[in-house]
Amino acid sequence: MAAYDVIIIGGGPAGLAAGLYAGRAKLKTLLLEQMLAGGQAATTDLIENYPGAPEGTTGSKLTERMEEQAKKFGVEFLMAQVTDVDLHGREKIVITSEGRYQGKTVIIATGATHRKLGCPGEEEFTGRGVSYCATCDGAFYEDLPVAVVGGGDSAITEALFLTKFASRVYVVHRRDALRATKVVQDKAFAEPKIEFVWNSVVEEIKGGEMVEALRLRNVKTGALQDLPVKGVFIYVGLVPNTGFLKGQVQLDERGYIPVTANMETNVPGVFAAGDVTVKLLRQVVTAVGDGATAAVAAEKYIEENF
Amino acid sequence: MSEFISELTRDTYEEEVKRSELPVVVDFWGPRCAPCLALLPEVEKLAQEYSGRVKFCKVNCSQNRRLAVELKVMALPTFLFYKGGEVVAQLSGPDATKENIKAKLEELVR
Numbered sequence: 001m002a003a004y005d006v007i008i009i010g011g012g013p014a015g016l017a018a019g020l021y022a023g024r025a026k027l028k029t030l031l032l033e034q035m036l037a038g039g040q041a042a043t044t045d046l047i048e049n050y051p052g053a054p055e056g057t058t059g060s061k062l063t064e065r066m067e068e069q070a071k072k073f074g075v076e077f078l079m080a081q082v083t084d085v086d087l088h089g090r091e092k093i094v095i096t097s098e099g100r101y102q103g104k105t106v107i108i109a110t111g112a113t114h115r116k117l118g119c120p121g122e123e124e125f126t127g128r129g130v131s132y133c134a135t136c137d138g139a140f141y142e143d144l145p146v147a148v149v150g151g152g153d154s155a156i157t158e159a160l161f162l163t164k165f166a167s168r169v170y171v172v173h174r175r176d177a178l179r180a181t182k183v184v185q186d187k188a189f190a191e192p193k194i195e196f197v198w199n200s201v202v203e204e205i206k207g208g209e210m211v212e213a214l215r216l217r218n219v220k221t222g223a224l225q226d227l228p229v230k231g232v233f234i235y236v237g238l239v240p241n242t243g244f245l246k247g248q249v250q251l252d253e254r255g256y257i258p259v260t261a262n263m264e265t266n267v268p269g270v271f272a273a274g275d276v277t278v279k280l281l282r283q284v285v286t287a288v289g290d291g292a293t294a295a296v297a298a299e300k301y302i303e304e305n306f
Numbered sequence: 307m308s309e310f311i312s313e314l315t316r317d318t319y320e321e322e323v324k325r326s327e328l329p330v331v332v333d334f335w336g337p338r339c340a341p342c343l344a345l346l347p348e349v350e351k352l353a354q355e356y357s358g359r360v361k362f363c364k365v366n367c368s369q370n371r372r373l374a375v376e377l378k379v380m381a382l383p384t385f386l387f388y389k390g391g392e393v394v395a396q397l398s399g400p401d402a403t404k405e406n407i408k409a410k411l412e413e414l415v416r
Contacts, residue, residue, distance in 0.1 A: 035403060036344040043340050060340045079348055081405050097405050113400070127381040127398025136339040136382040136399070139368065140375065209378055231380065 004030045006298050007094050007103035008075075009082055010241070012039020013284045014274025015109035016066040017291030018298075022107075023073030025299045030101060031070070032094070034081040038063025039111045040275070041284050043133045044154075045161040049181070050284050060135075062284070082110075087248045087270050090305075104306055105298040108245070108257060108265070108272040109291060112238035112282070117149065121205030122234075129211025129231050134158035141166045141231045147214055148172070149202055150235035156180040156188050158233055163193040170227060172197045174219055197227065205232060240276050252278055263294035269301055310353035311362040316373040323388055326361050329414040330388040331407075333364040334374055339382040341402070348404050352411065359415050387414055 006022045008015045011033030022029040036042050044059030053062070071077065080096035085106070087093075092106045114132045116122055122130055131137040134148075138161060146166045148159040151173035157180070162169045171188070176198045178185050188194050197216065203224070204215040213226040240255045250266040252258055256279075257265055257272040265272050273290035275282040314322055314332065323330050333349050335342035346364075353362035367374045367382060377386065383402045387395040387410050395410050397403075 034405075036341045038340060042344075079344075079404060081403065126401070127384055127396065128378055129380055131381050132399055133339075133341070133381075136336070136341065137380060139336070139338070140371065140380045142371075210380065 001093075001100045001102050002030075003091070003102040004028045005103065005302055006030070006105050006107060006295065007032065007092065007101055008107045008109055009094065010039065010109035010111055010274070010276070011037035011067070011077070012109060012111045012274060012287065013041050013063060013066060014111070014276075014287035014291040014294075015039075015107070016063065016070050017288035018107045018109060018273055018295040019070035019075040019291075020066070020073060021292045021295035022298065023070060023075045025295065026074075027295075027299060027302070029075045030103070031075050031077050032080050032082055032096060032101075033077065034079065037067045037077065040114075041287075043135050044157065045135050046157060047284060048183075059284075066288075082244055085244060085248055087267050090269075092269060104302050105269045105271065107263075107291075107294045107298060108242075108249070108270065108276060109274045109287075109294075110241035111275040112240045114154075114235060115237045115239050117202055117234055117236060119202050119204055121207070121211075125205050125207060125211050128209065129207060130205060131231060131233050132235075134161050134233050137231070137233075138162050138165050143167045144230040145170070145228065146231040146233065147197075147227060147229045148233045148235060150237070151175060151178040151180065152235065152237070153180045153184060155235035156184050158235060159194055160184075160187055160191060162233065163191055166193065166231075169194045170197050170229065171195070172200050172202060172214065172216060172227070174199065174201050202232075238275065238282070242276060262297045263290055264297060269298075269305070271297055308350055308353065310357055311350065311364050314363045314365045314373070315370055316376075319373060322361075322363055324391040326388070326391070328359065328361045330361045330363060331411065331414070332386045332388070333362070334367050334379045334382055334384040334386070335364060336367040336382050338368070342383040345383055345402070345404065345407075349407070352407065356411055356415070360411060385410070387411075389414060
């Protein structure tokens with residue numbers, strides 16, 4: 001079984017920053033990513049709130065460069081899905097689709113995934129009108145009406161991106177005000193292609209072979225209406241990717257990992273960083289800070305315990 | 307250009323996919339789709355591994371959007387799995403992981 005000083009689970013900004021710091025500390029480091037280095041940020045169109053890029057940058061460019069930087073300092077990358085872990089021994093065991101690995105420390109940076117709506121039609125039409133990635137699929141909706149569900153930063157940023165293609169972008173939100181950052185809101189309110197559908201939730205996604213309409217319910221009046229759209233992009237919040245950690249690391253009632261200021265979990269030698277932790281602000285700028293701290297804390301732990 | 311994966315267009319789809327003797331997998335990708343780009347090297351490896359048993363094709367959707375839409379592909383990445391010219395399975399968006407693709411390939415050759 002291959003042995004490492006640090007095994008980082010997850011290759012988003014938190015994991016990539018942890019890799020960079022661990023690599024520079026000359027720790028033997030493995031980074032496991034199941035899909036795409038860069039995580040959620042990699043599929044974000046425009047990132048305007050990362051310091052040092054006043055003109056804005058795309059998520060894929062920013063995270064590609066983070067990956068390059070971590071690789072430059074010797075981090076090993078592996079595309080693999082973690083199926084099980086045993087974190088309680090002195091050496092931590094990580095079991096993946098590509099084999100078993102042993103680490104003196106583990107940094108959990110698995111982030112979070114877009115929450116599904118859970119309404120009828122969502123599963124059925126995934127890939128045929130239902131999408132969770134506007135930068136992947138937006139171009140299919142050239143001159144077609146689409147809806148974005150949600151009112152946070154992700155929802156509104158991606159709605160703005162979709163106006164490049166779609167004939168009309170409906171933003172369906174269950175409240176009567178947005179949660180997104182003010183400058184993002186201002187852009188959306190000024191965009192003539194965007195139309196807001198307030199106080200509304202999706203009851204059902206309807207269609208034949210492809211999506212044809214959303215059945216909406218107004219939460220104030222109970223009134224139902226069908227909104228004809230060809231695509232629906234779902235950005236209704238996040239669920240932490242911690243299913244594989246049950247019984248291993250303490251999680252809060254929503255599944256996030258509580259950590260100390262030094263990114264320690266309740267298990268010695270196991271750290272967590274980024275969106276997967278209990279925190280106020282889940283952004284690239286906070287994730288990279290967490291990752292750096294976790295790597296330095298891991299280095300210190302190894303010095304003291306091995 | 308890969309020796310294990312053929313690039314499809316609307317003109318070659320019928321011949322390459324529908325009339326193939328071997329089972330076929332088609333990878334729909336696009337240059338703006340970051341998850342698609344991350345998967346491409348992995349798909350290349352799988353194409354080598356299954357060489358002679360499954361035919362691998364890919365469609366660049368930014369150049370062949372009409373073909374994708376005709377096949378009801380509206381999300382990237384999407385993988386369509388064919389046996390005897392008919393679609394027998396599909397993986398799209400977040401479901402299109404390396405592990406899921408492998409599992410479908412095993413079903414295809416079983």
